Amino acid sequence: MITYLKNMSENDEANVYLFGAGVHGREISKSLSLLGIRYKGIFDNAYPNGGENGDISVLPLEVLYNNLDKKNICVIITCQHDDSIRKQLLGYGIKNIIGMRQLAMKYIPQYERLYFKISMAPEVSVLVTAYNGWSYTYACLKSLLENENKCSYEVILGDDCSTDETLYAEEYVEGIQVIHHPDNMQYLRNVNEIAKLAHGKYILLLANDVILNQKGYIDRMLRKMELDENIGILGGKLWVPLKNTYVVGRNFVHVDSLAPVKEDIEQNVEEIMPASIMIKKEVWNRIGGYDEVFLPVYWEDLDLMVKVIREGYKIRYSPEFEATHFHGSSYEANSLGKESYKKNKIIFMERWRDYIENSR
Incomplete structure (x- = not known):
């Protein structure tokens, strides 16, 4: 995880957002701070009308949707609804998305043949x-x-x-x-x-x-x-x-x-x-x-x-x-x-x- 975040820190222009205010979110937040990576916010998710996981609506994503510079937005998803959140982010035109499993992997800088x-x-x-x-x-x-x-x-x-x-x-x-x-x-x-x-x-x-x-x-x-x-x-x-x-x-x-x-x-x-x-x-x-x-x-x-x-x-x-x-x-x-x-x-x-x- 640390290797992945270090490589992320090389892009000083990236606006980093954390999504998931639970235990994993707090751990990633500490790691970012230790590496000197500034992040813009740590969000939690919300269920409309007490709905189940399949009905999840990610309300704070409106903040990202209204950001005009979507190319330089990086979102780290640290909560369990990875798939649902990822789909909505992609729909908003945000493509730089990192999930928890990805953070656990060894960082590969490029796909060599x-x-x-x-x-x-x-x-x-x-x-x-x-x-x-x-x-x-x-x-x-x-x-x-x-x-x-x-x-x-x-x-x-x-x-x-x-x-x-x-x-x-x-x-x-x-x-x-x-x-x-x-x-x-x-x-x-x-x-x-x-x-x-x-x-x-x-x-x-x-x-x-x-x-x-x-x-x-x-x-x-x-x-x-x-x-x-x-x-x-x-x-x-x-x-x-x-x-x-x-x-x-x-x-x-x-x-x-x-x-x-x-x-x-x-x-x-x-x-x-x-x-x-x-x-x-x-x-x-x-x-x-x-x-x-x-x-x-x-x-x-x-x-x-x-x-x-x-x-x-x-x-x-x-x-x-x-x-x-x-x-x-x-x-x-x-x-x-x-x-x-x-x-x-x-x-x-x-x-x-x-x-x-x-x-x-």
């Missing part, structure tokens, strides 16, 4: 899906390239009708396959479609907002998968900087609730967040990938993992694998989120209740 080695017979197919969030996608791909893996792998990027620089990914990255879908696929269908193009024996599902911190991450995952043919899915722990915590493997307590395992113990689990997991392509194909009955989102990953276990394979959590996950920079929750969650929870419970409860 990345060159991946093309493999005609890859051992691993790395699948990355994105809906906008190019700064995260680029950082993800850069960390992958700098990971110094010796195994052969291919990278397939599924662009789900993005409107940002993701549209021009080929201009920034060479040696990967970029699929620009003509229609909005939603996350799980996007994964299913690009998985059909995978040539590797193993698939690495990689969220576009994940950074691989450890050298040889894919090499070591591949080695562990090859040493134990009973592993169907392998994953590690994910550091989520904005929550200051690790996300680890989990086991079912009941059909609709799971509990995390001990962070530092390698073991079989029933669920791993699919932000950075390796799965045998044979197993993926046999199951049929994500079940699209769960469109647009939620519960599809749990359904997949129960099916993997039912096929007789292990889901292995190994803390030796660690990555950073900025969590939610692409496929932001939308108005369909709550309804989709409720609908898909019912589908999952009806499908797997007996199996999960009988296996306790």
